[in-house]
Amino acid sequence: MSIKYAILGLLQYSDMHGYRIKAHIEKNFGHMWSINFGQIYPSLKQLQEEGLVNMLEIAPSENGGPRKKLYSITPKGVKELSKWLTEPTGKSILIRDPFLLKFAFFGFGEDANALTIIDEQIEFFESQLKRRQTNRKKWERQGVYVRLLAELGVTQNQMYLEWLHHAKKEVEKNMKRARREKA
Amino acid sequence: MSIKYAILGLLQYSDMHGYRIKAHIEKNFGHMWSINFGQIYPSLKQLQEEGLVNMLEIAPSENGGPRKKLYSITPKGVKELSKWLTEPTGKSILIRDPFLLKFAFFGFGEDANALTIIDEQIEFFESQLKRRQTNRKKWERQGVYVRLLAELGVTQNQMYLEWLHHAKKEVEKNMKRARREKA
DNA sequence: TGACAGGTATATAAAAAATATATAGTCTTC
DNA sequence: GAAGACTATATATTTTTTATATACCTGTCA
Known part of the structure; x- marks a missing residue:
């Protein structure tokens, strides 16, 4: 379950919503990580339940626009991430080419x-x-x-x-x- | 479901049983493919049902030894594999490091x-x-x-x-x- | 103008794969 | 003769991937 940490880490760089998280990972981390929506939205929900992230629902602006859910990392989330950083990596790479x-x-x-x-x-x-x-x-x-x-x-x-x-x-x-x- | 083809391909090189397939992939294809028992045994069963591989149960020798199931590719399996070889690869690499x-x-x-x-x-x-x-x-x-x-x-x-x-x-x-x- | 493609955004069911664990026997070595 | 490592198969549980659905926006091309 290290997707949890991938999301947490990105949120420490800046607040984001689900769609952006995927785009960001694909663009910048494509050579080391793969992700998809099927994981992102459930993971964000779970992280919120654990109190590691906060969610801010953004109402569509006057001229419409899609509803967004902006997530930000909580102090508890920051602590959890830095704990993970000190743990030995273990396990090997997963590749399917x-x-x-x-x-x-x-x-x-x-x-x-x-x-x-x-x-x-x-x-x-x-x-x-x-x-x-x-x-x-x-x-x-x-x-x-x-x-x-x-x-x-x-x-x-x-x-x-x-x-x-x-x-x-x-x-x-x-x-x-x-x-x-x-x- | 390309694990199916990974197994089929290996069997075209030589007959093997599940445990060997995993060892072989880890040793020789570790930089491009990851596999585990949770996939191998069910996949072999399925390939057998589809008539793409044959299974030969090997009784333990006189002095004991583990029971083995030796799998070999069938002519139908060979055909299936070469059909797959001509298909465009599509999709990108899956990595999780x-x-x-x-x-x-x-x-x-x-x-x-x-x-x-x-x-x-x-x-x-x-x-x-x-x-x-x-x-x-x-x-x-x-x-x-x-x-x-x-x-x-x-x-x-x-x-x-x-x-x-x-x-x-x-x-x-x-x-x-x-x-x-x-x- | 309106139709269609492409992009943004969230969500979930179904399928596939990964992790963990169980069993059981062998072989080596201390 | 006991402990640890290796061979071998199997499966339940959890996690991840794939596929698909919805909805609204923007640009463009005819």
């Missing part, structure tokens, strides 16, 4: 098909890299930790892209060799 | 505490890197795809370790500056 899983079994299919899917992946990560590089600048003057995380995001993305290009070349080499052997 | 999440909020705690937890992480990834480097040699003569995945595992791990060391230095620098400012 559908592309790499498929990659592991490309040997059972056609190389040409593999190349198509690799290209898809390259395209996706190229656009993501641009976004992260822009984002990184925004975090540059913030605290050390946030800056370092943004750096990691960019470095990771670059490394992964390099690997994808390398993989593409290797697969092409492999296809040529296979054709030669058949001839 | 409790260390990096905590890292994002270290700014609200003590730098000394952050250093302790960073050191824990360095230790863990150093031992993992050794394991992956050994593992990589084993995959070197296998197919292109498997070899490339093992390479990615090592590269990723190295990059992450470098970042951890870099982060440690930056945090130390930050502590010194804070002390100077206080004085």
Whole structure:
């Protein structure tokens, strides 16, 4: 249940409502955390019951606008978060990368098909890299930790892209060799 | 439900029972997939019902030994797997890294505490890197795809370790500056 | 003008997956 | 011979993900 702490931590940066929390995590923490609405709204309700956050219902303005629920962290919440910060991390990372899983079994299919899917992946990560590089600048003057995380995001993305290009070349080499052997 | 395909793919490499499947994924695919028994045994049962795998119950040998259920992929399973291989990957990666999440909020705690937890992480990834480097040699003569995945595992791990060391230095620098400012 | 796509915002049911725990036997080593 | 680690399967509980519903706003394009 560390989603609880993800939310608590974000609220210590600034007050937010559910929708913003998701957008913020996706934009800035996408390389280390995934989240979805199905967790956010129930978690916020629970955090409120535990007295770790406060909720302020914001009435729609005169010209309409959606109803919002602005959440802020309570002193009790701040205490809970800093307790968690000192606990050893334990447990390992949870990863599920559908592309790499498929990659592991490309040997059972056609190389040409593999190349198509690799290209898809390259395209996706190229656009993501641009976004992260822009984002990184925004975090540059913030605290050390946030800056370092943004750096990691960019470095990771670059490394992964390099690997994808390398993989593409290797697969092409492999296809040529296979054709030669058949001839 | 891509765990189904993870299992199917592994079974195309070789026949296995549940326990081996988990060990294999952890050892070789740890950088791209997480799995646990709570999924494996029900999934195997389901795959069998769908006729995608066969199950062979192995009686314990004369001198005892645990009961095993050896699973193998069926021709229908092979067809299903290769159909999946051609489908576009869609969806993005799912990641949940409790260390990096905590890292994002270290700014609200003590730098000394952050250093302790960073050191824990360095230790863990150093031992993992050794394991992956050994593992990589084993995959070197296998197919292109498997070899490339093992390479990615090592590269990723190295990059992450470098970042951890870099982060440690930056945090130390930050502590010194804070002390100077206080004085 | 009005229709449609896209964005903001909250919410929940249903499906899938993760965590924790139980059982049971083997093998090693002290 | 006892303790601890490893092999092996299984499942209940909790947590998370996916899918979908509602509602209102803004911009645009025909």
